[in-house]
Amino acid sequence: MKICLLTEGSYPYIVGGVSAWVHMLMEGLPEFEFQIYSIGAFKKDRGHFKYKIPENCTAIQEVFLDEILSEKSTGLQKSVLTPSQRETLIDLVRGESDIDIEELAHIFRHHQWKSPLDVFMSGDFFDIIESVYKEKYSYLPFTDYFWTMRSMLLPLFYLLQQEIPKAHVYHSVAAGYCAVIGSMGARLYKKPFLLTEHGIYAREREAEIIKSAWAKGDFKALWIHYFYTLARLSYKEADHVYTLFEHNGEIEKEIGCDPAKISIIPNGVHMDRFAHISELSDHKGPITIGAVVRVVPIKDIITLIHAFYRVQQEMPDAEFYIMGNTEEDPEYAHLCRHTVEVMGLRNCHFTGTIRVPDYLPKMDILVLSSISEGQPLCVLEGFSAHRPYVTTDVGCCRELIYGDSGDHLGPAGSVVPPLDDRALSHEILRLARDYPLRKKMAAVGYERTKKGYTYEYFINSYREVYSSLERKMKKWQESASN
Template identity: 65%
Template sequence: MRICLLTEGSYPYVVGGVSSWCQMLIQGLPQHEFFIYSIGAEAKDRGAFKYKFPPNLKGVQEEFLDEILNQYSGGMRENILTAEEREAIYELVIGGRPLDIRKLASIFRDRRRFASSLDIFMSSDFFDVIQRVYMEKYSYLPFTDFFWTMRSMLLPLLYLLQQDLPQADVYHSVATGYCGVIGAMAAEIYHKPFIITEHGIYSREREVEIIKSDWAKGDFKAVWIQYFYNLAKLSYATADRVYTLFEHNAEIEQDLGCDPQKIGIVPNGVHMERFADIGELQKHDGPLTVGAVVRVVPIKDIVTLLRAFFLFKEEFPDARLVVMGGYDEDKEYFELCKQTVSMLGLTNVEFTGSVNVAEYLPQMDFMMLSSISEGQPLAVLEGFAAHRPFVTTNVGCCWELIYGDSNDDLGEAGAVVAPMDFEAMAQEMIRLGKDFELRRKMGNIGYERTKRGYTYEHFIDRYREIYQAYVQEA
């Protein structure tokens, strides 16, 4: 069976997180062929793959959003859409009711009428739709700014909808954003099943980014946020099944409009054997070493970790912090992190870049995760597999990983604090730093919790069952 895995801003260009999940999924199911449909930001990344592809990965289709700039239009056009097509675009923009993907397919797959998505934007029909949305919902904003915001917002999606779509037996998206809508479109065109595995909650992650951003100004932040929630609703509505990593995410998806009958839970899993040579924590001479396996990007909030480490060093002046993860993805944020290190006068802080974490984890006394959004972080599970306790923020399913669910009486594998609360984070770091037996006990609890419920074998067996249900239809 041929499975098209749709990714966005992750595999195969970024190491860790969702990308690691994709690689493990493909490797674990060699009986199936996989094809990657990847959406990236900039064409300069074309071919810059960070993974060695398994033999059953048969190809990658790369689409980059900055290639929109290469489009051209023949100029202003009048009355090129039917009334039903205008209504479909209106529903896409307004987001009030479930949208039938077939209506979008009828517009954007018609190459006879539209050679470029700009043909639609350069039409009186599009102007009329945007004016209608403006009058109904956004009349408090300057119309010219609103029009160009909507154009910037919609152009990437409409551009992607017009590109060639690969044929497959199953379409499997790793998010509900652009790649979710493209997966829905491909499944509609080829009459195949469409499933989603949502790691974090895509629309909420975009909301956090937009609120903190400089490129979206004032009241226009709300316009952008609503748009990404609209994409999520469209993806949920068209998917045959929606999988997530833990119960709380399933509840959020339901609150956002996903039919609860569609939702299933499949936890992440780790290769326990990869860390088999790393035993439980041992006492040692010398300074404490604190680790974080994390990409250096804003959503991971390394700055808060650095501020917490500053307070930690007041108790442990010789302590080390080792940040293990790539720092090329957002160079401006990496510079901010280095400036923060300098401003706080921190010593013994190392940014390693991408490394084999199994080689570094034996050096760590405990681990940190400071993110402001997560799903079910593989970094925590890998740390647990190496008997290392964690201090995490209360994001994704970190609470469940640290403290266990209602069926788990193992105890605490670390501590959880509120996102961005560097003082509370530092207090928990100090508590663990002062008590070796506590660290050892927590590390062993994390190991046992992972062994019971979060192994690679369980993860692969579940997706083998999911795909098997579609084999007869292929």
């Protein structure tokens, strides 16, 4: 059976998080054939893979959004949309009604558009933009509104025109652009469409837009509404939605996902990768604090640096390691390094991409400062290495640190509010000053991971998901042939 995994801004160009999940899934299921449909930001990344692609991944289709910049319009066109096509695009622009994915596919795959810009240069689409503007957004400058809609919709229109590989199952790893394309492929070829959400896509985009400088004032709300529209479309089209923990499922329901579609499959970690790492020792030397994290805004490295600064005021010899990719967002990485210099923070090391099991033995305490997460693998890896964690209260972190309602093991670290460097530093210092507490928490984290978050459970769960679909397909083929 051939499975098309659709990724967005992750595998195979970015290390960690969702990318690690995709790689583990393919490696753990060698009996299935995979192909990757990857949506990336920059065509300069073409072919620059950060992973050794498994043998059972037979193809990678790369699509880059900056290629839109080279698109040319063939000029103004009039009366090119049917009434039903106009209604579909009105629903998309308005973002309040269910969108017909088959009609959307028909517009962009069966019409003679040479470029997605041709849609914007049609009189029909200008009329659509203008009518929605008058109905909902007349308080905004029309020119700014038009160009905002252009920026929003061009990537989607461009992707809708791209070729989609044939597969037996389409499986998206986010409820955004890649899910819309996956659902379209499933409709075109009459195949199942699965969605796995790690973080909640719409919520993550909302957090980024609120903090962004490129979206101004009321236009932030416009962008946020658009990404919720994509998420609702993804949920509607999915045959099944998998998420990592119950709270995520509750949010998906709030956004509009049918509860009957939702199942929980937690992340799993290769605990044996960390078997060589001994339990924490009371080494009497300076405390070493580490964060296994990509240096990008959503991980909020700036708050982490401020927390480290507070810690160093109390423990001048403390060592800090920020362990992860600094190439994904060079501008933000530069800001982080500059902040370290301006604050005069000593013993702070940016390692770049690392082999995690090599570094964790040096750590006494691990930290996660994200403003959004799903179920972070880095926390499970830290637990597997007998290290306690201080995390922000995002995603599944509270459940990982304190356990769910049936877990009575105790805390494996501490949880603090996002964006609160004072609380973060307070908890780091509390653990740093109390070796017995650190060791006890580390033991709890190790036991919690072993009981509920192993690689074996994760892989076997998805093996059954795919095998069940394969059995249904064979049964249908047999009945059709008879």
